[in-house]
Amino acid sequence: MAQKLVILGAGGHGRALIELLRDLGEPEIAGLVDAAPGREAVLGVPVLGDESVLPGLRAAGVRLACIALGDAGLRLAAAARLAALGFGFPALVHPSVVRARSAEVGEGTVVLPRAVLGAAARIGRFCIVNTGAILEHDVVVEEGAHCAPGCVLPGGVRVGPRALIGAGAACRPQVSIGAGAVVGVGAAVTGDVPPGAVVGGVPARPLPAE
Numbered sequence: 001m002a003q004k005l006v007i008l009g010a011g012g013h014g015r016a017l018i019e020l021l022r023d024l025g026e027p028e029i030a031g032l033v034d035a036a037p038g039r040e041a042v043l044g045v046p047v048l049g050d051e052s053v054l055p056g057l058r059a060a061g062v063r064l065a066c067i068a069l070g071d072a073g074l075r076l077a078a079a080a081r082l083a084a085l086g087f088g089f090p091a092l093v094h095p096s097v098v099r100a101r102s103a104e105v106g107e108g109t110v111v112l113p114r115a116v117l118g119a120a121a122r123i124g125r126f127c128i129v130n131t132g133a134i135l136e137h138d139v140v141v142e143e144g145a146h147c148a149p150g151c152v153l154p155g156g157v158r159v160g161p162r163a164l165i166g167a168g169a170a171c172r173p174q175v176s177i178g179a180g181a182v183v184g185v186g187a188a189v190t191g192d193v194p195p196g197a198v199v200g201g202v203p204a205r206p207l208p209a210e
């Protein structure tokens, strides 16, 4: 019998994951769960309710989940709640991804169309490798981090837990991006970025705080 999977989060990332799962062909999508009221379906997939429906889904034999929340903290917290209910989290890698045989992808991580995972790249749990991102050989991405569309991480770059590499940003080889740091859209990172820092520009510099 086909495995069934529930998607938590009916927003833009949820729509991206519906498309990814349809391209993969499995597991079958049981439905979406979202706290926001008012939607019956997204791209033809039923919105089943908020998280209160999850124990019933689990009892009905839905064993798998993916967390479609862009915010890393919310994504990891939701993963812990669903793990406590007994859900498992497959790694979802789009068929168009160019993945070295030696590249590792952790549970609950999603890799969107046309991304590239180089030799010995290691992507941790509950990460997002977004459309067209290039993660070269020996790149390490830690739990909950997000590599946004079109970013370029050359050999040996390390991305700390929950960090965000913005769309189209690029890094010098071997640099480290600290935990929870944000690299802005289009940045060129030439040196290590401290934990929690927000940087942008070419070359990347700390951005003014709000």
Ligand SMILES: CC(=O)SCCNC(=O)CCNC(=O)[C@H](O)C(C)(C)COP(=O)(O)OP(=O)(O)OC[C@H]1O[C@@H](n2cnc3c(N)ncnc32)[C@H](O)[C@@H]1OP(=O)(O)O
Pocket: 130, 148, 149, 165, 166, 167, 182, 183, 184, 185, 186, 187, 198, 199, 200, 201, 207, 208, 210
């Ligand atoms: C499929 C998907 O959609 S995945 C989505 C992935 N998401 C991304 O890639 C978004 C990444 N986020 C960014 O790049 C954001 O601009 C951030 C986080 C760097 C800054 O956002 P905010 O904190 O809201 O900053 P805000 O927009 O108020 O800008 C603050 C200052 O920084 C500047 N700034 C903002 N972003 C950048 C950037 N990427 N590069 C250079 N300067 C920037 C602004 O011009 C502004 O400068 P000013 O004060 O001189 O006018």
